[in-house]
């Protein structure tokens with residue numbers, strides 16, 4: 001059985017403002033195997049790392065990312081909402097995160113945030129950047145918007161894809177195979193041995209979110225999920241060291 005990877009959800013977002021360089025840096029310091037982040041496209045076509053479609057919740061600005069240039073987005077403080085200590089954090093672009101991890105062995109889970117807003121061509125932009133940094137082998141592209149996964153596979157069948165969903169699907173491994181996804185990314189609550197076996201029999205990995213308690217992490221790692229996505233990567237790393 002392969003070792004379960006610990007992914008820092010939006011960086012080490014339990015300890016630093018989500019989707020900031022501080023949160024990604026902290027994830028690396030905590031020994032996370034990988035980082036998960038969310039991407040949108042700005043008005044001038046830059047890959048903006050942010051969870052929401054707007055800046056309101058996680059910066060002191062407001063407005064839709066799709067309607068703003070990078071320069072406009074960068075004027076805002078992306079950290080004070082979490083703690084004053086982070087007031088100098090800016091909303092990152094994907095290149096900055098790739099610069100950070102390029103010389104490490106860190107895995108990357110890029111969630112394409114198509115859905116509420118549709119960003120034409122975002123899949124190709126993500127893949128071009130992954131290729132420029134030669135990170136194809138370390139990257140998985142995930143999305144709740146599965147057309148983005150199909151499009152990503154069409155552009156580069158070598159880069160892994162993971163289908164995000166909440167719960168309640170029957171035999172989702174059949175669906176994963178149909179859309180050529182390498183992994184399913186379900187919420188963790190309903191994962192049991194039958195589910196793990198179903199995925200295993202189809203060669204589909206499981207990366208599950210958002211698992212923040214060590215007991216849940218241990219249960220899931222014990223069943224052999226490929227990845228655990230958590231706001232508290234230190235807990236995941238500690239749990240894995242105890243197995």
Ligand code: G3P
Nearest residue numbers: 036038111164185209229
């Ligand atoms: O990758 C799992 C997780 O990020 C999905 O939900 O809303 O945190 O992007 P969300």
Ligand code: CA
Nearest residue numbers: 036037038111
């Ligand atoms: Ca996400």
